[in-house]
Amino acid sequence: MVLGASIAGLAAASVLSRHFDSVVVVDKDIPGETPKPRRGVPQGTHVHGLQPRAAILLDTFLPGVTDTLIAAGAVSIDFGTKMRSFLADGWVPGRPMGRETLSLTRPFLEHHVRAHAEQIDNVTFAWGHRARRLAGSESRVTGVVCEHEGVEHAFDAGLVVDASGRGTRAGAWLRDLGYGELRKSSVFIDVRYVTCNYTRPPDDLSGVIVRHYPHCKLGAALLPVENDQWLLSLSGRFGVYARKDHEGFMASAAELPIPDVHDMLSGRPATTPVTAYNFAHNQLRHYEAMQRLPSGFVAIGDSALALNPLYGQGMTSALAQAELLGNTLSELLEDGATDAATVSAEFIPRQAEFLAEPWRRALLGDTIFSEAHGDLPGNLDEIRARDAALAAVAAEDREVAKLLAQVTQFAAPAAELARPEIVRRVDEKLAGNVAAD
Template sequence: MNHHTVPGRRVVRAAADTETAARRDTHAVVIGGSIAGLLASRVLADFFGTVTIFEKDHLADNAEPRAGVPQGRHVHSIWKRGLTLMEESFPGLTAELVEGGSAEVEMTSDFAWYHRGVWKLRVPSGILITCQTRPFLEWHIRRRVCQISNIRLVDQCHVKRFAADPGRVTGVVVQSRRAGAAEETVAADLVVDASGRGSGTPRQLDELGYGQPAMSVIDVDVGYATRLYDRPPREDHPWKALIIAPTPPHGKRLGVVFPVEGQRWIVMLGGWNGDHPPRDDDGLLEFARSLEAPDIYTFMRDAVPLTPSVGYRFRANTRRYYERMQRFPGGLIVLGDSLCSFNPIYGQGMTTSALDAMTLRQCLERGVRKGDSIDAIANRFRKRVPRRLEAPWRMAAGEDMNWPGTQGDPPFGTAFMNWYFGRVHALTARDPRVLVQFVRVANMIDSPARIFHPRVLAPVLTRSARVGRPRLMRQKVPASITKR
């Protein structure tokens, strides 16, 4: 675990027929073995001789949930852009997931999606995603990462602080959680903080004399409860996945039903601004009954539960502006939830982590071409990655501002965007082009600017946005939402 560090060292890509296409004597350390850390490690392995991941949790060789990821037991979405980027990093990953039991779902024809008082149309868009539990996805990615010869994953090991020289992070001080272990300093040419929402980087930078980054906090106080149900092979529903979302500002309650591996359904009920579901059976069912459309209630009433319900509370969207710091040490990169943590109900986290990894690759490739130092590459990433965060941050933080109990400073233009998207949601029940464009933006395939394309803008400004009362799909299913 002893690696020599040279300040200002350059990353040099080796010939294509070498084992790792990287300098043998360079070392990168990644703090955190979750999705963001694993995706970053995959990128770093192509440019550094050795990559070491330190993860504080015990990592079993299976898809069981981890103590350090309490949200891991709940519904997770990997939007199409994120899945595509993961497939580029790990060719064949999607097929592995499906073969292992993930359900492949078409975003517009297989989803029954009630939102803002309307059922969205059920028309083909060609946007396929996979549905599975978070531990199942993470386990598959971790297995692929651990097959890369120059990556080493060390679990049950806590990163206590940075090792640093003036102007630069030079490694980490770690301590194994196994009995009797002493602290050890591990030198590194680059340290990547992917430790998550509880990142200690702001505090450590302050202790090193750099100060702390400015921060935006949007307090939403979201809470939810999740339960797994049996999914019989012959079960017949007019959908493969079901979402019932509220109409703000008065509606606060959400329900989601997704198919996951093991022939199971995962059902999540949640609410904004402290309106959280109870955990007992009768209370959960009553909460489901209170949703704006009755379909999840009737599903839960008839379904066979496999597990008790588990709860989770998410307090606030948080974004740290490291790019605004006047002084920042070399040799350090911050990404994933350590940089920007979104309300998980919108499912942006894993896709944004994949975009962070893509940005890291782009910065490394450019640095290699230009012969830049590692510190110059890290600084380029720090300045560039906020551009990738701007759109998902505006969408999540802005959407949460629809509820009057949300606290925080909204992004500029939030009032207009929420009015505009309210009309977009209404039109997704009638206009297939508006629906498909909205779903492409939501999946981060297209820039949010595309939602202002004339084909969307014109009907938004000229058509009525009135909606009718929700209907129970099992009682009367409109032609636009019938099963394929």
């Protein structure tokens, strides 16, 4: 059983369908027949993109879905050549990446991914059902109690996968069953999005990214999306925020450190209302550290790790976690396991190891702002110095640079960067920096 028809939930449903006779996906929303924002996805109107690794994984779970997206109007572009990036005080030189990203809106993406998932014979959807609590005991989770039209319904399940997002109540539910407290690491990062779509010339697939820095707290992502539109998300931090009316929104675009975004949209009609979304904290839930692992239950996607949306890693991370869940299930079946409840004991520690790297990278990115605070490691400066030394090694070695990119994109495990030769070179860089100081 899957809680939430998010991208993480739809991917999980596909994975589970290969190992279980029946899979039920429950979601409190009732989707429309056309792509529209959902109440359960408050970030849905803001900037999204399907990175190359995410597209590969999604096609693995739901064959043909990326072809469907492109045929329906998703914009396939090489971010290295079509997207211009302004970083700190200058433009980043453009160069082909050799792989394309799908630029689209979240409702459009979910609509087509959901349509593919609904074609899986042994997957059914219970729309308009709100999960209220987990069923089970101190020994294992056995299902979920949901509310539909004011009436509670109990669903039995050999395995419950929570993909309900960063607002999940799973911690309280597990505590009520006797599993103890779910520890959560949280770092205040204060990201506030304001977004609007505009008409776009059909043959203009260009876009602009303006990155945040301590002296530049208003950023932007202007992307070409389906239906000949540009989607502009302005993102502010720590007291510098975009305005939320059409006139004020464009005035905020004019306050960016470069004029390009404002100039590209000046005089163009808006195709959507202006919407806002706040993301206050990075959050990592430590299921692996619970008093007892919750047998028969796992969480993936934002239910486990919710990171700064500016990094564009959320969907790729969620899909990679779904892949890890599928691999864990396959290994257990090969070893003769017959009880789905054993999945938790194998998956949760592996997931914790996997999530440690994106959490570390997010800490490094967000703590360049002195205002960021929360559950930070005591050796953050050491971590930052080592990361800078690794970047310096990558700048000199194309193979290390390629490996670093693969780890960042969830295409290779972080342990690959701990190869003895790479560690030696990083240590040498660190020693050289200390000597220079």
